[in-house]
Amino acid sequence: MSTAQGPLAEPRTEPDVRTGLTADQVAERKAAGLTNDVPTRAGRTVGEIVRTNVFTRFNAIVGVLFAIILVIGPIQDGLFGFVILINTGIGIVQELRAKRTLERLAIIGEARPRVRRDGAVAELSPSAVVLDDVIELGPGDKIVVDGVVLAAEGLEVDESLLTGESDPVHKQVGDPVLSGSFVAAGSGAQQATKVGRQAYAAQLAEEASRFTLVDSELRSGINKILKIITYLLVPAAALIIYSQFRTVGADLHDALRGMVAALVPMVPEGLVLLTSIAFAVGVVRLGKRRCLVQELPAMEGLARVDTVCADKTGTLTENGMRLARIVTVDGLDEQSVRAALGALGVADPRPNASLVAVAEWCPSPGWAPTATAPFSSARKWSGASFDGHGDWVLGAPDVLLAEGRPERAEAERIGAEGLRVLLLGRSDRPVDDADAPGTVTPAALVVLEQKVRPEAAGTLRYFAEQDVEVKVISGDNAVSVGAVAASLDLPHARTPVDARELPTEPAALADEVERATVFGRVTPAQKRDMVGALQSRGRSVAMTGDGVNDVLALKDADIGVAMGSGSPATRAVAQIVLLDNSFATLPYVVAEGRRVIGNIERVANLFLTKTVYSVLLAIVIGAVGVPFPFLPRHLTLIGALTIGIPAFFLALAPNTERARTGFVRRVLRLATPSGVIAGAGTVVTYLLVLGDASATPVQQSTAAVVTLYLIALWVLVAVARPFVWWKAVLVAASAAAFAHALFSPFVLGARFWELDPGHLPTMLTALTVAVVGAFLVEVGRFALVRG
Incomplete structure (x- = not known):
């Protein structure tokens, strides 16, 4: 599946998909100049x-x-x-001085692909990738070189940064992937077929860190x-x-x-x-606060900001979660529920934060998966089918259950306490079926708790004093998001809006977004539409976020602010990256x-x-x-x-x-x-x-x-x-x-x-x-x- 690249390309030893290139094969490609070593500099040369x-x-x-x-x-x-x-x-x-600071920070904030070599996986800098390298792909990973898909497990790639199309593209083995796109859901592996100046990443990486x-x-x-x-x-x-x-x-x-x-x-x-x-x-001042300014005009944009749109997870709350309790349904024993949760945690090769927290407290029972459906922020559920143990899904109760179900009402009640609630349920069909999840039979409510960032309340007070309005736009349950925001004394947080009920007509959407403060169940496309709605009313909008679902909004906002621990895709499109992952840095930036x-x-x-x-x-x-x-x-x-x-x-x-x-x-x-x-x-x-x-x-x-x-x-x-x-x-x-x-x-x-x-x-x-x-x-x- 190797593809020749340029005049230097000659017949080469093909890599093993499972183990990747050997040291000799890497040396062979480096000697031929088939590397991704494109100079990316944070500014002009000394001369x-x-x-x-x-x-x-x-x-x-x-x-x-x-x-x-x-x-x-x-x-x-x-x-x-x-x-x-x-x-x-x-x-x-x-x-x-500014050049030296930016060069140090740009190295810290760069994407680091996971490359298979000699049977081991190592995180490398983009410049260390060579032609034919086998690169693992997971949710949020930025694709740094062009290539073809070698393996795919529900792999969805968002190419909106290249094509403008917001819908993720489902990728199968043999499909091409382009640098500059990012993984929206699923996992897989790619082979690098174009590196260096022949790949889109060469221009994108240089543009992202330019001073x-x-x-x-x-x-x-x-x-x-x-x-x-x-x-x-x-x-x-x-x-x-x-x-x-x-x-x-x-x-x-x-x-x-x-x-x-x-x-x-x-x-x-x-x-x-x-x-x-x-x-x-x-x-330089912001650099000392571990804040990377990727474009100097962002300084001017920050000075004009009058509205900050913040995601809840990773911004108001910390990324990590822990399993608080499991509420079983219809007398199902907790041991069976924990077995299903443990099996789901192992079945997903690149679990999201919620599944990581669940798997930490639920050991794997050793079930053999026959199909998997990685979590997607668009559908808001993940799942797996197991040989002899049925089809299981884990996701948002208000998405998986019909309105009026008592389990959904109980989830709303628990979520009103500021907790995150997921539904574990059995599906009536395999999770990779086109109509999945189909009809879901609830098994348990999985309650997770997130820790509110200690600096969040002071940051919100600062913005209120500076006449900057903060709006919380989250993919989580609206009641849960409202409870977290209300605990931080954000105005109007006790009347959150479910984004599924928002109008689609631009003027009506702008009216609703201006009126309310907290929004839940917001899809990635809606986040972008809401930023555009605010801009249509003359607002200067800064968008903060750390997840893949924030990328579209970050790209369209007047100023995009990404967390350093967030996905490489968010860091790539943001003008400002908070490398200390602290929302409290934002007032200093403004x-x-x-x-x-x-x-x-x-x-x-x-x-x-x-x-x-x-x-x-x-x-x-x-x-x-x-x-x-x-x-x-x-x-x-x-x-x-x-x-x-x-x-x-x-x-x-x-x-x-x-x-x-x-x-x-x-x-x-x-x-x-x-x-x-x-x-x-x-x-x-x-x-x-x-x-x-x-x-x-x-x-x-x-x-x-x-x-x-x-x-x-x-x-x-x-x-x-x-x-x-x-x-x-x-x-x-x-x-x-x-x-x-x-x-x-x-x-x-x-x-x-x-x-x-x-x-x-x-x-x-x-x-x-x-x-x-x-x-x-x-x-x-x-x-x-x-x-």
Whole structure:
């Protein structure tokens, strides 16, 4: 059954289906290059990181301006160039740290197929699989290479990730299976027929663990702003050079210095850098909490989440269960019931958690199975037929029994206590019959208890405080799910909804899903439909889960969150994997997303305010035809103290505000008035002091510097609200540093910055205009917030 692969394929020794490849056969295939060793990397290489941080459009622009200053001097006017070098270095270091963290976590979270070799079964990494390997398949297993089925016991494969079809495909011996699909039910084995780059898994695995800043509203919004700014640079440069030649004279050096001083602050290169750093730091922080972020835009999505859909098992409750008691029916003795349960536990080669718990307390009687039906979340039962001992099924009482049966009512009563109840019954036909389970005669109620995660209650309280609605969507009995949720004080949990009674019409389904909080007996397809229904009402939905039945919903949710101990299929489709399997990690994940996005928007206001006033100054000064009031070092000083240094602190500060859509419109709405006020105030001050013949050009320039700094400082105050002690220290430190630069005769004092505050009339003019400007900034902010 071996299939040739590529030019390297030659006649090879066929593997034994039962024992798999031998060591010699594995070595033969490795020597021929027939391996699945496709490099999957959690991000860019070191060289790519360095190149993408150094060779940017904005570094090129600023680098050219820096080179001009290096040629014409003095070096003090080239300080902005060193700031770019420092910022680029920070970006490289932060991304390298994030790269190392993601590479470690990606290895921990990868799928590990069970491969037969030399008669033994071992879990290997996907890259260790070679052509013709025999791979065991069980519920939830991700298929990592293409192949054909060698053995099948009720094997059902979900290919929805490849085809979009939600119904599992029944597989028989000889049928093909594709990498990227996963086992929905049953068990079996496959032979690898395509490995490496020829299999779908090569692309899927690389995509799942990539560390990249792909398109998002935030990134595309920033890029749109920066593109507009780039187009403004050339005409602004031409206007400034013409103006400086006309007013300053034919001194090329002075004209170029004026041009550099006007253009440098127009380029908000720090905004792009801080966005990357904020994302990278967020990923590293979450990595320390054993949380793997597989796509960086997930950070942005988390910040917008207003609804969390959580599965019960593995999320609110722990995965493991234990057998609490057995309630026999019609006087059947418990020993016979335990024998049947033990036989079912042994008959299923890959039992689910419920059957594992049953088999632990019910030893096998040694019955010989003639047919098996593995558990499927779609049909909600499993079973086996035994030679001489009949046909037995184990599953949901409300599925196997008709309505009105007393055993079903008793199961509902027990389930209302938060316990899980299964029905053991005899079927009137073999379990592999097309019409199975047919008519079921109840034998016993099997009561299992699940332990509620100790952190679940606190997590639900956090989401309630943050105005995030939690909905529990489970395949278990609705009453049982409601009892567990009610014990955690989830609102409306005492009125759970049975999903079998939900309407199928989209609008009616959306109404019902919005109204209720707890849903039971939800099929995998319904979970996906419910996520879509919430999204149709404008909800931003995060879906958490760990089982195969959660995959479709995880894939369609705005953010998919999988448990690390869950099936490989759930980890493959989720944007975020909680490797510690703790629901309590989710609040930290949401909080980190809000912190990152909220702070990026906050510092974007600072950078774009600077861009607006820089463009305004360049245009107005060029049009009026007066000398440009600033040296490049002046704007470097103002930018560093009111934007650059504060922005680094603000970008990493706590922030719990939920992100909203409309980033570009909102930021420009706030930054444009502030920038116009700062630019206009500076121009007014400069034009007023130019008429004072008693002031020197340096003193006139100093007045413009003071006005611009004070208005920009007040913009910083407005952006930094609400104030805490460290923000007050940040603003005070900025003011103290500027005072040192303005008045101090020492190092980095007034002489270095070429400032002279000794002319009282010009200083009074600067202060008066600055106070008016700060007042207008405050009025503008108040009006915009109220509006």
